Amino acid sequence: MRGPRRPRATGPADGRRPGERLADAADARLPVHDGAGLLLRKSFPDHWSFLLGEIALYSLIVLVLTGVWLTFFFKPEMRELVYEGSYGPLRGTLVSGAFDSTLRISFDVRGGLLIRQTHHWAALVFVSAIGLHLMRIFFTGAFRRPREMNWVIGVTLFALALAEGFAGYSLPDDLLSGTGLRIAQGIMLSIPVLGTYVSMFVFGSQFPGEDIVPRLYGLHILLLPGALIALVTVHLILVFHLKHTQWRGPGRTNANVVGKPLYPRFMASSIGLSFTVFGLLVLLAGLVQINPVWTYGPYRPDQVSTGSQPDWYVGFLEGALRLVPPWETNVAGHTLMWNVLLPAVVLPALFFAVLYAYPFAEQRRTGEGRQEQHFCDRPRERPVRTGLGAAGVTFFGVLLLAGGNDIVAVTFRISVNALTWILRVSLIVAPVVAFFVTRALCRALLHAEQQRLIEGEETGEVRQTLAGGYESGHRPVTSFRPGAPRAPLSPPDRPPGSRTGTPSRPHHEPERRSR
Secondary structure, eight states, X not given: OOOOXXXXXXXXXXXXXXXXXXXXHHHHHSOHHHHHHHHHTOEEOOOGGGGHHHHHHHHHHHHHHHHHHHHTTOOOOOOEEEOOSSOGGGTTXXXXXXXXXXXXXXXXXXXHHHHHHHHHHHHHHHHHHHHHHHHHHHHHTXXXXXXXXXXXXXXXXXXXXXXXXXXXXXXXXXXXXXXXXXXXXXXXXXXXXXXXXXXXXXXXXXXXXTTHHHHHHHIIIIIHHHHXXXXXXXXXXXXXHHOOOBOOOTTOOTTOXXXXXXXXXXXXXXXXXXXXXXXXXXXXXXXXXXXXXXXXXXXXXXXXXXXXOOOGGGHHHHHHHHHSOOOEEEETTEEEEHHHHIIIIIHHHHHHHHHHHHHHHHHHXXXXXXXXOOBOOOGGGOHHHHHHHHHHHHHHHHHHHHTTHHHHHHHHTOOHHHHHHHHHHHXXXXXXXXXXXXXHHHHHHHHHHHHHHHHOEEEEEEEEOTTSOEEEEEEOOOOOOTTOOOOOSSOTTSOTTOSOOOOOOOTTSOOOOOO
């Protein structure tokens, strides 16, 4: 007789449970667990200077969210109508549909003014954060191999952010933004031979026409944001792929990154920073008024706002236009307006050309393009590069100040003509002075740092020697700034009780490049 039938095993032959077998089968097709594990364990430096890029990213998120909300109420129309909204001083005035919808968002839509001002503040912070992030990369040399393309992407993002900001700034069709568009049309007309065609292509007819606001609207909500988001995505992918730069220090090499793992520490701090950025932008929007278009009124070609000032990121262009003397040349019946062409076309083109080319030029000059560089330079370690950066910032600052020379002259009761000449001279002299002063300061800081390592830190004690003289007491250096060299105060051949000595290079510190 047959015995009782045994139940068959339902699990896999290797003893794993069915759920484990399904998970392994899924990983065999798409290795989600392995890839996510490597991603979540990726380390990021925790120095504050590396957060500037994140501030730009979170400002962009605020821009997208508030911009989507504003599209529900804004009408990109230039047809004239009579304003009959809540703002009394303009009631009964002929305005464009764009200006009317901007006032309706500000006064008639619940929360509209808060969202609109949050959008504008986020735009200013976004451009500022990109600019500061580029300066951090420049001064620390984080643009070197293999990150040259990320630098190119960052400079392109900065240029697109300027264009996006100007397009959004011009949409309300108020007197201030209309004056800016008039200046932009003058810049287009200054281009030899092609200027008239460029202006007609952009505006669709004689200035101001009826097409410029709808065209800027398409650029502002579709083309430029799409390009920005695409480039930010590529930028982040390259950051993950190439790994982050870091400061020199114990345990840090070209092959690793010492810092917070992506999950949970870096993710927690990054989420906290995002909420801080969101909260501060809303707080600024609620407490600090920005771009009150109702005080400017609708745009009229025969009027210009007194004391009008553009947003800071195009202030340098305004300043350049004000500083160049009225130079013109007549050639074969054509007038070349050098006072517009040089500051508004040639200068920005040279500015971005230098930014694009600098990483390749420096690496060719120093020979560092042959190997990968994953350590950040401290600005003082590169006196020439830091001096060039300081000269560029000074040049930009003089132009920005010149963009408000009339306001400065009225505020301090000085001649606007005298101030203009002072700024013209400063535009040439100040960057040169800034270069030499900055280079000297960098070298002085390096020398003082070397002396500190050799002699140690002063204890405040003064002792009398056997010869009758006096000497101050020193103790070994124990605190170091990020990336600062770390070396013992005494070489091995000195007695243990010696208080001074020539620093020797520790084994973990890489050999310094000659500069």
